[in-house]
Amino acid sequence: MSEPIRLAKTVVALTQCSRREAELYIEGGWVTVDGQVVEEPQHMITDQRVELLPDAKPEPIEPVTIVMHKPAGYDSDEGDKAAWKLLGAESRVTEHTDPAMRTLRRHFARLSVPMRLAANASGLLVLTRDFQVNKKLSDEASRIEQEYSVEVSGTIAEGGLEQLNRGITANGWKLPTCKVSWQSEQRLRFAAKDIRVAHIESMCEAAGLQAIVIKRIRIGSVAMGKLQPGQWRYLPPFKRF
Structure with missing residues (x-):
């Protein structure tokens, strides 16, 4: 030997x-x-x-950006249940707009997670090795619109929807002006800049509702699409937030 x-x-x-x-x-x-x-x-x-392998090229690995559907109960980037630990070839979803690239372990190392998502919420999470993407989502987070789908219970207070759209004060916070509309009898759509899961919970409470399931479905112009919990895809290099 x-x-x-x-x-x-x-x-x-x-x-x-x-x-x-x-x-x-x-x-x-x-x-x-x-x-x-x-x-x-x-x-x-x-x-x-x-x-x-055929067509092998000794080229540096381009920085990638990943969008994933973070399940509720997972942290954005820390702890035993960090969302990045779900990344793998078996959980990748490809679409016709995806860049033609193979899944590499190095893509999952030292990922930055701008615009984190609370552990009790699910939905769109961005993980990136691209400095420019991380900088934009970190420096301009308060100016980028986010969209959430929120399942609620209870009966909304009279005029509650109008109050949510105007922006209300709840739990000592002046909450942001939102575009809020009903998607179904028990589901609201929230779209706003500089909004967090805790804001949505307080806003619902102030309107007589309880937020049961909170899911982020869009950041800027990037939507989560049909990704199921735990699934992910590469963001095409031409796609901008």
Whole structure:
């Protein structure tokens, strides 16, 4: 049996490329060990079969942005039930507008989560490795409209819908002006800038209702679409918030 060596060193010998190019091949998901893709340049091998996939290119990985349907009960980015832990090839959904890219583990590392979503709410969550996307959603969060679908119980107070649209004071907060409308007998639509789950709960309470299920379905021009809880997709590079 041979002495274990780093996968990157084997790729250098196999392709006569530089060490950096070997790392890019591996991190880009272009290298297989005994038929299985391995993405860690430091992976140790002995006598296994190492091959380069067709069309392999030693190119840096472009920063990606992911939109997912965060289930209720999951934190946006911290703790044992952090939403990013649901990311994987098996939970990815592809659409005709998606960029043609393979799912890579590196896409899930060091993700920033601007415009977090409360643990008790579900819906659209943005996770990104793109500095520009993170900066925009962080710096301009108060100027980007969000849309929520809210299932409620109770009977709305007389004039309650008009009050919600004008913006009301509840629990010591001056709550934002919203566009609020009925989607069904027990479901309200909220659309507003600089709005949070806690705001929606207080607004409903002030109008005689209780918010049972709160789901964010849109941030700016990006909608969650048909993603089911735990599912995700890559955001096309041409799509803007």
